[in-house]
Amino acid sequence: MNSKLNIGIIGAGRIGKVHAETIAFRLPEAHPASITDINPEAAAAVAARCGIAHVAASSAQILDDPDIDAVLICSSTDTHAGLIVDAARAGKHIFCEKPIAHSLERIDQALEAVDKAGVKLQIGFNRRFDANFARVRAAVAGGEIGAPQLLHIISRDPAPPPASYVKVSGGMFLDMTIHDFDMARFLIGSEVEEIYTAAGVMVDPKIGAAGDVDTAVITLRFANGVIGTIDNSRKAVYGYDQRAEVLGSASSSATANCYPNQAVVSTAESVRRDLPLNFFMDRYTESFVNELRAFVDAVRLDKPTPVTGIDGRIPVVMALAARKSHDERRPVRLAEISSLAHA
Amino acid sequence: MNSKLNIGIIGAGRIGKVHAETIAFRLPEAHPASITDINPEAAAAVAARCGIAHVAASSAQILDDPDIDAVLICSSTDTHAGLIVDAARAGKHIFCEKPIAHSLERIDQALEAVDKAGVKLQIGFNRRFDANFARVRAAVAGGEIGAPQLLHIISRDPAPPPASYVKVSGGMFLDMTIHDFDMARFLIGSEVEEIYTAAGVMVDPKIGAAGDVDTAVITLRFANGVIGTIDNSRKAVYGYDQRAEVLGSASSSATANCYPNQAVVSTAESVRRDLPLNFFMDRYTESFVNELRAFVDAVRLDKPTPVTGIDGRIPVVMALAARKSHDERRPVRLAEISSLAHA
Amino acid sequence: MNSKLNIGIIGAGRIGKVHAETIAFRLPEAHPASITDINPEAAAAVAARCGIAHVAASSAQILDDPDIDAVLICSSTDTHAGLIVDAARAGKHIFCEKPIAHSLERIDQALEAVDKAGVKLQIGFNRRFDANFARVRAAVAGGEIGAPQLLHIISRDPAPPPASYVKVSGGMFLDMTIHDFDMARFLIGSEVEEIYTAAGVMVDPKIGAAGDVDTAVITLRFANGVIGTIDNSRKAVYGYDQRAEVLGSASSSATANCYPNQAVVSTAESVRRDLPLNFFMDRYTESFVNELRAFVDAVRLDKPTPVTGIDGRIPVVMALAARKSHDERRPVRLAEISSLAHA
């Protein structure tokens, strides 16, 4: 191989295109060598845009290519676990979008294959790499806030997905809250032991009809005593609402939303500003670059990845516990679902 | 009687003094006619400061005075219910500090006496009259936020009370959260049906030794479907933290802390401002005036008081439910404690 | 005299009423003994409201009263200088609203009388006592900002006065900017040596027809090298805009507007809050109390007043220089108008 890390990209949809551009234009130490998609035209278009020499006919073709060092799995969720197993057996390092799978059994198979092969695995919890949440984490990890006591995460989408998507999404806890479960563990640096869910259907009755909820407050009790909440809504009319706050014994640290500009207009009616960034691609632009840079560094320097397979597994356990709590209207211990380590 | 409302003040401690000054200096329609305290010197000092002509030897002397139209009960909590009964029987209108009592039985006796006498009763939940919370309530009540969906109240004290006080306080839920229970009902305009408490001792082990908690997150389910949380801490190092946020279908409304000044200093290290107002007397100064103005108006114009006896009772039911939830580690329906109406 | 400072109030208009209430209700060390007004009914109404025993027939009656220790001159500007002379001759300490007079000759006569009598004189530049500006001053005076370099004052009224008032006001620089000239000296702690005015009529042509301007940017060069600006407008549609900012070698300190509440509403169109406090009585409420407290303390403790006669004179020199600069379209040195000391 040449001195750059040669990367194959599986999936040329929205997130695959973002990662391809990052590899092509932002990370000099990596090279986008090959791309594939079930829609070959989508793959070809991204290849042309990003100067990717090879459009592969299938993921197998990428995994068989001895020049490929690592793969980015950006295909649909139901293919993640299988592709991790295949890529691990092929000896490729793996970056995989979240979630690994909706079932712990499939996740455990994937993680076992990774362990056996000794390859790197990083899960795409990009929000850890956002400057705002990273700053709050730094305040906790660096001791600036003292002993953490209370945590609040607000995570609201600007608009609900179509009901058709809701049906295959695994439900809000696996599809949306999964990011917040990861954020909670990341910010506090301790595991959650018990979850209590208060949820309902307030945004769209079709979501309820599909058996899901669209609004929730989830209470988390951590092993280190911290108590936290996650506030989720599928629809905040003012846009994408992404905040977190940690109270500690020495200070609190809270982060607010990001805006397209800092301009304020004062009229005869009110003092106002434009709405927060509305789309996750705009809100989290740099986090996608940062997470891939961290992955490339981990592979090149043979360091642990910052978001491991276990980090991908535990939020699924939490999502299952949150759902069970909602169904049974009682607090549920994560141990009722699974041990946090994989089999 | 003259055209001003003649008021007798029972209790010349911290809050009695504040109310006496308000009656004397801020409310032209009311006249502070008489004051009493178990410490006669305290009563005399406030009388001198506020131009109160009569220092009564006892509350009975005030209640017997035919020139007195209304009384302010500012004595210790354990005397509230008995004084309400006595004042009602004497035909005096009553403003009483919160809580009415720690026991529902005593509350119900008091409310029964008020009902029978047909006098006005207002409970001292002053925060409803704070301009910040009133603005959030206006956004909900006026339809500005559409259908309410999620509520968060942050209510943290700057420092814990001494352990000696904790023992007689009735516990954090009755002593401190009681304000937040009222605020939750006030902001949403619907009753809470179920409460789930996650609480712990994070601030001071002596509070735990006294059988109480000092940190809590309380989840509220309202009859109208709204889900809410109350975040309490006995100690936020940066000061008195009093915020609320309501998400609705048409907008959200959130209120932030109040500061002693609007100045920002930008140094080579950070951009910073002075800490929020640290003391409830400073933070809520105007709310104490506003609540008494509303009481005086209610009596003079024969209107309902804005915070009724039932408004004083329900937060006690909520506090008892919150404690039970903490003890039994499960959600507790308010109906398990009591019906919301009094006997 | 009794142990309280006995105060006579000359003028029962808007500001006289505010000061009477402060003396009556907020300053236990002072007693409002007497009040007078050219409109006796106005004086009687304030007397009733504030418990003032004596309504005097004239200012002379107050000045002749041996029980009066100090007077507050709250009458119209054209009477200030004469009343200062009279009060000084009567041996009364004097608090006088700004400006002392529009002519330096009359000011100097007044200050001479005060010097000769050895009484205290404080001028009503209340904004120095506002917590926001006081915080910026503290940052300068305490060394927090290092050596001051640049100053900006924004001072905009919510609405212009009627043209009839404009004609007798002495013009915007003497009527409105006078506060900002004082603020500039107060914040920087150095004298201005040269002024350059760029001004125009942008709000109301009637103001121009009356020979005045309604919008201005005034550049100040201070003896200590600081360069500053004052931004004035007679009409900011969003309300009363009162800000200041000082850049220093070690930090900057800036203060923002005050709002009736801290609530923010986020709709589908914008993130907004209610307009800033719109009326100077609301914006500067506490500053009026603080300035009188300082006056009462200065008299009782025989200390210098915090805003002296010279502090009242220099802003008039600055206003005359600002007008001259506007008329001649060139920078004008204050020395062209007058020495800063009085004759």
Next chain:
Amino acid sequence: MNSKLNIGIIGAGRIGKVHAETIAFRLPEAHPASITDINPEAAAAVAARCGIAHVAASSAQILDDPDIDAVLICSSTDTHAGLIVDAARAGKHIFCEKPIAHSLERIDQALEAVDKAGVKLQIGFNRRFDANFARVRAAVAGGEIGAPQLLHIISRDPAPPPASYVKVSGGMFLDMTIHDFDMARFLIGSEVEEIYTAAGVMVDPKIGAAGDVDTAVITLRFANGVIGTIDNSRKAVYGYDQRAEVLGSASSSATANCYPNQAVVSTAESVRRDLPLNFFMDRYTESFVNELRAFVDAVRLDKPTPVTGIDGRIPVVMALAARKSHDERRPVRLAEISSLAHA
């Protein structure tokens, strides 16, 4: 030529590298075909980074290349005017960094050559393309603020340049304020007629020894009556301070600084956040992309460029007037320097 715009880059220093990356990675309609620098290794390094096929031996080689459609002039200021003349004669469209030259004579020669050749010319006033200032401009241009009345621009650098640079920079007004002169014209949409400068040496005596100033307040009178100020400092300890505010008859619009994150830490001492973005490359990242996108569009679609040669010339006239005002301590009309149109 192929369908992409082929671009030659003259100068591979800091800004040349930024523009090369933009052309290579962010603008699909443009192709970085060739690059040159007086330091061939610098050119080769950027070429390798950005996939530029040809490293030219000189600017002449680029201008002689018939495949090149347009050039970016990113070399030192003293070469700008000559290169514009050469490029215009070669029939290349031109993007040139600011300023065109320090002398109006050289600027006029350059603009004449451009006019004669009929090529496009855009000057690199990137701040117009910053989302914050663009939003304020939109409020003015779209009528949101009504008739503009007052303008304030704050523009402070985090640290002064070395004295060696100061000597060749043309002075602060030509080197630093030039951006603010452009911003003033851009925001208000009217020409400045008269300038008054109050300036001094407050940051570094070496700058004074080099004959320059490091701190200034510049008053601008516009043809449409607006009055504005520019506040410049070579050193704000808290970082790069870039703000603007326009008061209009219907509203005001103000924009604040940009920060690396939105996190706030509340300690027992203060409520604080990290310093604003400190480096112009970070603060204005997207503006550099936006300005080149606009240039590429103007060439490809044969539209006027958004920042013309005249837009490059007028700020130089303003800088010369500002200096003359400082030297002569009087307001200077731009007409004393030059007509605003070029010869």
